[in-house]
Amino acid sequence: MSITNRSVTPASVGSPRTRELLERRARTLGRHSPLFYDEPIELVAGSGAWVEDSAGRRYLDGYNNVPHVGHAHPVVADAVVTQMHRLALHTRYLNEHVLDYAEQLLATFEEPLDRVAFTNSGSEANELALRIAWQHTGSRGVLVSDCSYHGTTYSLARVTTGLVTGESFADHARALRIPDATGMSAEQSAELLVTSLREVDEAITSLQEAGHGVAVLLVDPLFSSEGLNTLPPGYVTGLVQRVRAAGGLVVSDEVQSGFGRTAESMWGYQNHGIVPDMVTMGKPMGNGHPLGGTVLSDALLEEFGSRNMYFNTFAGNPVSAAAGRAVLQVMRDEKLVERAVDLSEVVGAGFRELQRVDPRVSAVRGRGLYQGLEFTDPGTGAPDADTARTVVEAMRNDGVLISRIGRNGNVLKIRPPLAITEDDVQVLLEKLTTAVTAR
Numbered sequence: 445m446s447i448t449n450r451s452v453t454p455a456s457v458g459s460p461r462t463r464e465l466l467e468r469r470a471r472t473l474g475r476h477s478p479l480f481y482d483e484p485i486e487l488v489a490g491s492g493a494w495v496e497d498s499a500g501r502r503y504l505d506g507y508n509n510v511p512h513v514g515h516a517h518p519v520v521a522d523a524v525v526t527q528m529h530r531l532a533l534h535t536r537y538l539n540e541h542v543l544d545y546a547e548q549l550l551a552t553f554e555e556p557l558d559r560v561a562f563t564n565s566g567s568e569a570n571e572l573a574l575r576i577a578w579q580h581t582g583s584r585g586v587l588v589s590d591c592s593y594h595g596t597t598y599s600l601a602r603v604t605t606g607l608v609t610g611e612s613f614a615d616h617a618r619a620l621r622i623p624d625a626t627g628m629s630a631e632q633s634a635e636l637l638v639t640s641l642r643e644v645d646e647a648i649t650s651l652q653e654a655g656h657g658v659a660v661l662l663v664d665p666l667f668s669s670e671g672l673n674t675l676p677p678g679y680v681t682g683l684v685q686r687v688r689a690a691g692g693l694v695v696s697d698e699v700q701s702g703f704g705r706t707a708e709s710m711w712g713y714q715n716h717g718i719v720p721d722m723v724t725m726g727k728p729m730g731n732g733h734p735l736g737g738t739v740l741s742d743a744l745l746e747e748f749g750s751r752n753m754y755f756n757t758f759a760g761n762p763v764s765a766a767a768g769r770a771v772l773q774v775m776r777d778e779k780l781v782e783r784a785v786d787l788s789e790v791v792g793a794g795f796r797e798l799q800r801v802d803p804r805v806s807a808v809r810g811r812g813l814y815q816g817l818e819f820t821d822p823g824t825g826a827p828d829a830d831t832a833r834t835v836v837e838a839m840r841n842d843g844v845l846i847s848r849i850g851r852n853g854n855v856l857k858i859r860p861p862l863a864i865t866e867d868d869v870q871v872l873l874e875k876l877t878t879a880v881t882a883r
């Protein structure tokens with residue numbers, strides 16, 4: 445994640461307008477507020493999977509999962525405005541809209557995930573999940589993946605492995621090297637499974653020997669920051685089984701993988717055949733309205749609720765509920781997940797063709813509408829972050845927004861709104877082919 449963020453020196457870029465905004469931004473938000481691109485873009489409007497800059501230039505959005513059902517979707521905008529005109533308040537009064545939304549959201553989960561605590565962000569959802577796990581287990585140990593990000597709070601900063609934080613990595617945390625079986629034979633993959641699960645055992649033992657025990661496994665089921673790893677079959681089930689045997693809870697962070705992103709499933713964990721103890725969510729949930737949540741069982745929430753007066757002023761207020769409900773409605777009405785199944789095949793086929801013709805494309809990663817091309821130097825076999833970076837900048841200059849991820853920053857991150865159409869996908873593939881082959 446850190447690889448896509450940069451501090452820009454105002455005098456070095458862009459039009460007078462861009463420079464002026466950068467200077468004002470530096471004077472108000474400070475120099476380190478991250479921005480995309482060598483020449484940042486000033487976006488002013490959007491519709492569907494398209495956005496427009498202040499000069500009227502349109503860009504195809506191949507990156508953003510916040511505008512999940514499409515930029516400025518009228519159904520979501522109207523729902524928010526209507527509720528704002530009616531009542532905007534905190535959650536200590538009865539309000540049927542909030543309950544309607546909670547019921548609809550919970551209907552997308554299997555047993556025993558039948559309660560939701562709303563939050564305002566993915567960070568808050570994960571922080572709450574940590575508190576619940578720590579109190580439930582009486583242990584402190586946290587297992588995370590080795591290039592991860594779960595949010596901005598102090599507790600989460602201390603278990604972050606994927607970007608720079610000033611807090612030291614916590615004594616009570618262990619980072620698991622997430623295996624990647626891309627390009628491996630079945631035998632190699634089976635060997636990798638054995639080694640990787642042994643590493644899980646070692647991490648658990650190390651937490652236990654240090655007296656922390658195991659409270660929780662917190663992971664993104666797509667392992668997106670790691671680079672959308674291809675896991676050896678059985679890894680996630682083996683991991684979950686070990687964490688539970690050690691007394692820990694399992695949290696699936698669905699901030700990136702949720703709400704049908706992986707096309708075949710509503711939730712990323714469902715691709716692994718597991719049911720976590722808690723599911724956390726954010727980004728796409730309110731289509732731009734700040735909305736997050738922690739979904740869990742009645743038993744866990746009962747236990748936490750009886751010990752803690754948990755009240756969150758804005759979380760699950762009627763306006764947020766209107767946004768969340770409208771997102772689910774549009775997903776249903778426009779059959780976005782069903783469409784994503786077909787579109788993801790078109791994306792995958794286009795990417796595989798690029799892999800076939802260009803030796804620097806070493807793998808096609810990911811699933812659903814979150815896929816990426818991996819670049820490797822064909823001569824040395826080294827990760828080729830330089831080509832990935834050049835392609836991202838070339839795409840921006842050609843009117844398509846994407847980014848890059850991975851431990852080495854050499855995997856393109858292509859994660860468009862689910863509202864993307866087949867014509868848009870063709871535009872994306874054509875421009876990607878131009879950007880890759882021109883380099």
Ligand SMILES: Cc1ncc(COP(=O)(O)O)c(C=O)c1O
Pocket residue numbers: 564565566567568570593594595596664697699700726727
């Ligand atoms: C996987 C994951 N979890 C949690 C978060 C934090 O969410 P938020 O920025 O809404 O607090 C992010 C944000 O990038 C994320 O990608």
